[in-house]
Amino acid sequence: MSQDIKRIYYCRAGHSSENFVYSNRLNLIHSGRCDLCTIENFIQEFKTWSSGNANSDKVIQESQINNIDNKLQWIPYDNFQNIKHIADGGRGSDWEYYLIGKKVEIKDSRYDIAEFLKGVTTVNNFNRSADYHGISKNPSTQNYITIMELFDDDFHMFLTKNFWNLRWVSNIFILLSIAEGLRILHQDNLVHCEYATYIDLDLYKLENDLILNANSKNIEIYGSIPYIPPEVLRGDEFTRTSEIYSFSGIMYEIATAQRPFADQAHDTYLMIDICNGVRPKASDFMLNWIPEWYLDLMYRCWSDDPSERPAAAELYNLFLEILEKLYDNIVDNNVMRQLKIADENQKNTSKSQKQELFSYSNKLHPQSCYSGRYIHTLRGLHDLLEEIKSGKSSDPNLLKQ
Ligand SMILES: [Zn+2]
Structure with missing residues (x-):
């Protein structure tokens, strides 16, 4: 008769792998990572940053406490140069794990940043190709910026460098990732304006806003x-x-x-x-x-x-x-x-x-x-x-x- 022995792990702070992080998930302690420590660290950091908008702060904080993986993060604009894409080579060929790099700037502060962030959270939770977001604010324009997976290179450099290694299976994979993002955005009634300048600056708008403003014809556009x-x-x-x-x-x-x-x-x-x-x-x-x-x-x-x-x-x-x-x-x-x-x-x-x-x-x-x-x-x-x-x-x- 062998008894089923379940190993219990403890992190340095004394959290147990038997503790629940969320109602349906046990604490994962693995390679120096502990979910409960991560959440506690985020909570301790709450007082050290602000997006300048209390509602947005709340959306970001909630994602840090409640989302298992896709946690939004506030990134001070000064840190921008230091953000590095984590290129995970993984198994098989590298292209499979390359995701499309995006920085998104919301051009106009009249858009409700908190509503926008809720949209981002929705996309994060449904779209595995967009599973990291940092939020920042350009101090000179006062525009919010969101950062998705970033390449060291931009997309064009990536394609030029890898053109002869990319077969159609990889091309279709890249297009599928982008189409999936679009499909989800469209479902949620978000239009991702000018996303084709997706390497640099993008612009999200709520389509409702577009409908409301249907009569005001554009004299200038961005893209x-x-x-x-x-x-x-x-x-x-x-x-x-x-x-x-x-x-x-x-x-x-x-x-x-x-x-x-x-x-x-x-x-x-x-x-x-x-x-x-x-x-x-x-x-x-x-x-x-x-x-x-x-x-x-x-x-x-x-x-x-x-x-x-x-x-x-x-x-x-x-x-x-x-x-x-x-x-x-x-x-x-x-x-x-x-x-x-x-x-x-x-x-x-x-x-x-x-x-x-x-x-x-x-x-x-x-x-x-x-x-x-x-x-x-x-x-x-x-x-x-x-x-x-x-x-x-x-x-x-x-x-x-
Ligand atoms: Zn811990």
Whole structure:
């Protein structure tokens, strides 16, 4: 008769692994970590920081006490330079564990920061690809900033460096992670404006707010021109369908290792082109390793008519289905066949083609701008436009920071 002996662990502070942390979870003491110590440390720290907003403080504090893993953290702005992405290599290939880096800045303090943080907590709890958030405040702009997983490199550098190692299984995985985030945001009625400048600054708004302000047409918008859909460039509000347009810019970058419109000035002329239906093209030499259905989907997301763009949930379901088949090596339809051929072609790419791509992806127009900035919409430019065209006035959108 052997007796079942259950080992009880104690941390240095004397907490037992038999204590409950939450009503349904025992204290985990492991490798110097103790859940109860972690919570006590957070509580001790409460008096050492403040977001400047009592309601926000409460949301952050509650997440630190009640959330098992996804604890929000207040990060003083001065610490920004010191934040490092924890790149967990883990098993298998590294790409699987790379998550998309995001810093989010809420541009306008009139948005209720506490409500926003509740939204963040919801996303955290449902989306494993967004499971870390720090909150900060830019002292000069007074804008709140949230930080999700951060790369040492930005996303573009990551793609450029890893382009030849990333097969379609990894590309689809990255897109699935982003689509999942979007799907959850859309469910919760949050629109993640300008998320395509997601490396730098993003902007969240409650869609309710957009609806309330439907009559106030935008004279200025915030973002990077290649990721802003034509209707928003014209002066309409940013909506969920606008976000799908921005997503397409990421699809383009993943397939080509080049950001959209990298070889052009990001000025008012480009905005007019985009409104007239011009979209980034994939160079002929790349078409061997980009599946045709992918290009079709990308251009559908870039559709001029917002109602023709797929919903985030549709993208999510599609990428999930494809990813599962890729994992299981199932080639049962045209989409999967195209992916297989694209992977093989990429594997067999000659050295000279790789060099061609490298020189191509390094081409960057001196007047391109991929960080977020304020841009005059075409509506805002209406009066200025004739003067700009005639050269009497310089383009206010040209590299205005
Ligand atoms: Zn302890």
